[in-house]
Amino acid sequence: MGSIAWVFTGSLSAVEQGLIYALLALGVFLTFRILNFADLTVDASFTTGAAAAAMWISSGHSPWLGLLLGLVAGSLGGLVTALLHTVGKIDPLLSSILTMLGLYSINLRIMGGRGNVSLIKAQTLFTPIRDLLGTWGSVAIMSGAVLVVVVILNWFLATDFGLAIRSTGDNPGMAASFGVSNNKTKTAALMIANGLVGLTGAVVCQYQGFADIGGGTGLILAGLASVILGNAILGTRFMFLALVGVAVGSVLYRLAIFLALKLPFFETTDMKIISATIVVVALIVSQSARLRSMFARLSPWRAKPDLPEPMTVVPNAFSPLATADAVSAGPETRGLDHEDEWPKSPRTPRLKPAPNVTATTEKGAE
Amino acid sequence: MLELTDVHKTFFAGTVNERRALRGVNLHLDDGDFVTIIGSNGAGKSTLLNIIAGTMSVDFGTISINGRNVVKLAEHKRAAGIARVFQDPQAGTSPHMSIEENLAVAVTRGRTRFLHHGVSRTRKARFREELATLGLGLESRMTHRVGLLSGGQRQALSLLMASFTHPDILLLDEHIAALDPERAELVLGLTEKVIRESNLTALMVTHNMEHALRLGNRLLMMHEGRIVYELGPAEKAGASVDDLLDMFASSKGVLSDRTLLG
Numbered sequence: 001m002g003s004i005a006w007v008f009t010g011s012l013s014a015v016e017q018g019l020i021y022a023l024l025a026l027g028v029f030l031t032f033r034i035l036n037f038a039d040l041t042v043d044a045s046f047t048t049g050a051a052a053a054a055m056w057i058s059s060g061h062s063p064w065l066g067l068l069l070g071l072v073a074g075s076l077g078g079l080v081t082a083l084l085h086t087v088g089k090i091d092p093l094l095s096s097i098l099t100m101l102g103l104y105s106i107n108l109r110i111m112g113g114r115g116n117v118s119l120i121k122a123q124t125l126f127t128p129i130r131d132l133l134g135t136w137g138s139v140a141i142m143s144g145a146v147l148v149v150v151v152i153l154n155w156f157l158a159t160d161f162g163l164a165i166r167s168t169g170d171n172p173g174m175a176a177s178f179g180v181s182n183n184k185t186k187t188a189a190l191m192i193a194n195g196l197v198g199l200t201g202a203v204v205c206q207y208q209g210f211a212d213i214g215g216g217t218g219l220i221l222a223g224l225a226s227v228i229l230g231n232a233i234l235g236t237r238f239m240f241l242a243l244v245g246v247a248v249g250s251v252l253y254r255l256a257i258f259l260a261l262k263l264p265f266f267e268t269t270d271m272k273i274i275s276a277t278i279v280v281v282a283l284i285v286s287q288s289a290r291l292r293s294m295f296a297r298l299s300p301w302r303a304k305p306d307l308p309e310p311m312t313v314v315p316n317a318f319s320p321l322a323t324a325d326a327v328s329a330g331p332e333t334r335g336l337d338h339e340d341e342w343p344k345s346p347r348t349p350r351l352k353p354a355p356n357v358t359a360t361t362e363k364g365a366e
Numbered sequence: 367m368l369e370l371t372d373v374h375k376t377f378f379a380g381t382v383n384e385r386r387a388l389r390g391v392n393l394h395l396d397d398g399d400f401v402t403i404i405g406s407n408g409a410g411k412s413t414l415l416n417i418i419a420g421t422m423s424v425d426f427g428t429i430s431i432n433g434r435n436v437v438k439l440a441e442h443k444r445a446a447g448i449a450r451v452f453q454d455p456q457a458g459t460s461p462h463m464s465i466e467e468n469l470a471v472a473v474t475r476g477r478t479r480f481l482h483h484g485v486s487r488t489r490k491a492r493f494r495e496e497l498a499t500l501g502l503g504l505e506s507r508m509t510h511r512v513g514l515l516s517g518g519q520r521q522a523l524s525l526l527m528a529s530f531t532h533p534d535i536l537l538l539d540e541h542i543a544a545l546d547p548e549r550a551e552l553v554l555g556l557t558e559k560v561i562r563e564s565n566l567t568a569l570m571v572t573h574n575m576e577h578a579l580r581l582g583n584r585l586l587m588m589h590e591g592r593i594v595y596e597l598g599p600a601e602k603a604g605a606s607v608d609d610l611l612d613m614f615a616s617s618k619g620v621l622s623d624r625t626l627l628g
Contacts, residue, residue, distance in 0.1 A: 160470065160479035163463070167471045170460040177419070177458070178527070179445035179476050236462075 013134050014258035018251030019142040020203050021222060023149060025230070025250040026243065027196035028223030033231075033242075034157070035189045036169040037085075040096040042197050042223060044103035045077030046216035049198025051110040054117040054211035063125045067202045073110075074198015075191040077103055082187035107213060115213040117205075124206035149196070150243045156192075157239055165189045197223075218275060225279040226250035228286050253278060367567055368395040368418070368535055373427035375413055375591075387413040389591035391427070395535070400561055400568045402578040404610065405588035411571040414588070415537045418569070420444040431534060446476030449533035451524045451541040458524030461513030465504060465523065468512050469493045472527035496530050500556060518549030522556055529560045536561065538570040542577075557581070575610045589617045 024046065031039035049070030057066045077099060084095035111117050132138040156162045167175040168185040175182055197219075205211035230249025236242040260266060260274045375388040387410045395401060403411050416422040418429060420441035428435050436444055452458050459468050470484035473492075485493075490508070497505035500522050504515075512520060521541060529536055538557065542550040558581055561568050572578050578585055585602050587595040587610070594617040597605055 156481070158467075158484050159481040160474050160484050161481060163467055163471050163484040164474075164479045166463055166467070167460045170462050171457070173452075174458055174460055175471070176421075176442045177445055177450045177452075178471050178474070179442050180471065180479070181440075181442045 010134070011255060011258060012136065012139060014254045015139050015251055016133065016142055016207075018254035019139065019146050019247070020207060021200060021219075021254065022146045022226070022247035022250040023203070024197050024200040024219060025223045025226035025246045026149060026153060027193035027200070028220065029227045029243070029246045030153075030189055030193040030196070032224065033227060033236075034166055034169050035186060035193075037186065037190065038093045038096070039078075039081060039190060039193065040093065040220050041077050041081045041099045041103070041190070041194055042220040043216040043218070044100040044107065045074040045194040045197045046201040046204075046219050047107045047211070047213060048077050048103055048110065049074040049201030050205040050211040050215055051107045051117065051201075051213075052198070053202030054119055054205045055110060055112070057124060057206065058117055058119055058122050060122070063123065063206055066206070067125070067199060070202025071195045071199040074201065075195035077198065078190035078192075078194030079187065081194070082190040086183040086186060104213070111211065111213065117211045119206060119209050119211070124209075125203070126206055146247050150240070150247060154240045154243055161185075161188070218272060221275060221279045222250075222253060225253050225275070225282050228279075228282045229253060232282075232286055367397050367399070367432065368393070369428075369430045370394075370418070371428045371430075373414075373417065373429065374425045375410075375417055375422065376425055379425075386591050388417070388424075391591070391593055393586075393593065395567055395569070397567055398565050399584060400566075400582035401570070401584045401586060402582040403569060403571045403586045403588060404573070404575060404578045405586075406614070408590075409588040410591040411588050412539055413591075415450070415539050415569060415571060418535070419448055419450055419537055447534035448537060449475070449528035449531070449535070450537045450539065451521070451528050453540040453543050455517040455520040455524065455544055458527065459512045459520050462511060464509045464511055465497070465515075466490060466493050466508040468523065469496070469527060473531060475531045475533070496526055500526060516549075518545050518552060521545060521549070521553050525553060525556055525560060529564060529566060532564050532566070534567060536566045536568040538568060540571050540573065543573065554581070575607045579605060579607065579610070587613055587617060 024042065028039075028042060031037045052073035053063075053066035053070040056069050057063050080102070081096045081099040084090045084098060085092055088095065090098070108115070126133065129138060129141065132141070157166060164175065164180045165185040165188065167178070167180060168182045169189075172182045175185070201211075201216065204215070226249035227246050228249070229252050230245030230247065231242060233248060233252075234241045234245030236245075256278050257271060257274050260278075261268060261271065266274065370391055370393040373388055373391045374386075377383075377385045377387055385408075387408075389410075391410070391414060393414075403414070405411050413422065417424050420436070420439060420443075424437055427437075429437050431444075431447060450458070460471065463471075466485045470489060470493075473489060474484075493508060494505045497508065502519055502522055504519065504523065512523065515523065521544075525541070541557070542553050545553060554577060557570070560566070568582070570578075570582065579602065583599045583602065585595075585597040585605070586593050595613050
C-alpha cells in the first residue's frame with residue numbers, strides 16, 4: 001500500500017498542470033479542429049505570453065494585468081501568422097513555422113536579452129494561494145477557471161461569428177458563398193487561439209516562478225495530444241463536451257507523463273521522449289480502426305453518434321472534428337496519409353463515400 | 367438586374383494548355399428572369415456562373431448587378447446578393463455542423479456577423495417552418511449533423527439555404543446532376559417552387575434538355591465560350607428537345623466552319 005501512495009504523491013500537481021495547460025489545448029482545438037489550420041505558432045506564442053507577463057510582474061506590477069498582457073501578446077503572434085497566410089498567401093504550416101522562428105528573437109527582446117526571468121521574489125497570482133497548491137483546493141479553483149473559459153468558448157462558437165469560423169474550417173467554399181470572409185474568420189480564430197496560448201504562458205510563468213525562452217518547445221504536441229485524447233473519450237457530437245474533453249485530455253496527458261516519470265528507469269530529462277511517445281500512441285490509437293473500436297467499446301460513456309454516419313468527407317488528421325467521427329466511421333477516415341490510400345488487404349474493405357446510405361430513413365421521412 | 371458585357375476569360379493564358387473559356391459573353395437578365403443554360407462540356411457554362419459569383423475573376427469585360435460594376439468585388443462580398451447551389455451535394459453545406467447551424471450561417475448572408483446567438487429561438491422557429499416546406503422531415507432533425515444526410519437531402523437543404531433569404535440572383539450549377547432520377551426530380555420540383563414563390567432571378571446550368579425546356583422563361587445555348595442561341599419566353603414555350611438537338615448540331619457546324627476560316 002505504501003508504494004501505491006508513493007506513486008500518487010504529487011499527482012495533484014500534475015492535475016494542476018493539466019488544468020493550466022488545458023487553456024493552451026483549447027487554443028489548439030480552435031485552430032487544429034475548428035479552423036482546420038495546422039498552427040505551430042503555439043510553441044513561440046506561449047513564450048511570448050510568458051515573457052510579457054514575467055517582465056511586467058517582475059517589475060512589481062499587477063499579476064492580473066500580466067494575464068491580460070500575456071493574452072494580448074499571444075494573440076499578436078497569432079495575428080502575424082494570420083497575416084502571412086491571408087495576405088501573404090503562405091501555406092498555413094509554413095506561415096506558422098515562420099512566425100515561430102521570428103518570435104524567438106522577439107521573445108528574447110521582451111525578456112531583455114536574458115534566457116530566463118525569475119519571479120521568485122515577485123507577487124504572483126499564486127502567492128495568496130501558495131499553501132493550497134498541490135491540494136484539492138487548488139484543483140477546484142483551477143477547474144472552475146477552466147470551466148469558465150470552456151463556457152465562454154462554447155457560447156462564442158454558437159454565435160453568428162463563431163458559426164462563421166466553424167463553417168470556414170469545415171467548408172471554406174460554402175462559407176464564402178454565404179458571405180463569410182474566410183480571411184477575417186481565420187484571423188480572428190488564430191488570434192483567439194494564440195491569445196489563449198499566451199494566457200497559458202502568463203499563468204505558467206507565475207505558477208512555476210520563472211519564464212524561460214525554451215518554455216514553449218513541444219507544447220503544440222502537448223496540446224494536440226490533449227485534443228486527441230479528450231475527443232476520443234468524450235466525442236465531438238456536442239461542442240460543450242468536446243471542449244470539456246480537451247481539458248480532461250490535458251489533465252490525462254500530464255498525469256501520463258507524471259506516472260511515466262515515476263517508473264524506475266526514467267529520469268526527468270526523459271520528459272520530451274515520453275511526451276513524444278504519448279502523442280504517437282494517441283495518434284496511432286485514434287487512427288487505427290481496430291484499436292478505435294476496442295476503445296469505443298471500453299468507454300460506454302462516450303457520446304455515440306445518433307445514426308450510422310455515412311462518411312461523405314475524407315478528413316485528414318487536422319480536419320475539424322475528424323477524430324471523433326473516425327471513431328464511428330470506417331477506415332476511410334484514417335487521416336494523414338489519405339493521399340496514398342490503396343486497399344492493401346482484403347480484410348479491410350474500403351468504405352466508399354456513400355451519400356445514399358441513409359436512403360431508407362429518408363424514404364420513411366418522405 | 368444582371369448585365370454582362372463582353373466578358374472574356376482564358377485559362378492558362380500563354381501556355382500550350384491555353385483554354386478560352388469565355389469569348390465575349392453578353393447577357394442581360396431582368397428581375398424575375400429564370401434562365402436555363404445548356405451546352406456541351408467545356409462550353410463555358412460553369413465558368414460563366416463562377417465569374418458571376420466571383421469565384422473566378424474576369425480577364426476583360428464588365429459584370430454589373432443593379433447598375434453597379436462588381437468585377438472587382440470579392441466573392442464573399444458578392445455573396446450578399448448572389449446565392450449558389452453547387453453540383454456537388456457536399457459543396458454547399460458544412461458537414462460537421464448541424465442543420466440548424468448551417469441555416470444560421472445561411473440566414474446571416476450579406477450581414478456582418480456579430481455575437482448574436484446563431485440558433486436563437488425565433489430563428490429556430492423560422493428554420494423549422496422553412497424546412498417543413500421541403501417535405502423531407504428535416505424539421506424534426508434540426509440538431510443532426512448535415513454529414514448524416516443523403517445527397518438528395520443535402521442538395522434540398524443547400525437549395526433552401528441559398529434561397530430562403532431572397533437573394534438578388536440564384537445560380538444553380540448542374541445542382542441535380544449528382545442525384546439519382548427520383549431525387550433529381552424532387553430537387554428540381556423544389557427548385558421550381560422556390561423560384562416561382564419567391565420570384566427569384568435565376569440562372570440554371572443543366573445537361574438535361576427536357577429540364578432546360580420545362581423550367582424557366584428563357585433558354586441559352588453556349589458553345590465554345592459564346593452564347594450561340596437564345597430562346598425568349600415565346601420561342602421557348604414552343605420548342606422541343608429535337609429543336610434543341612438541331613440547334614446543337616448547327617451551332618457546332620457554324621462554329622467549326624468559322625474556326626476553320628478564321
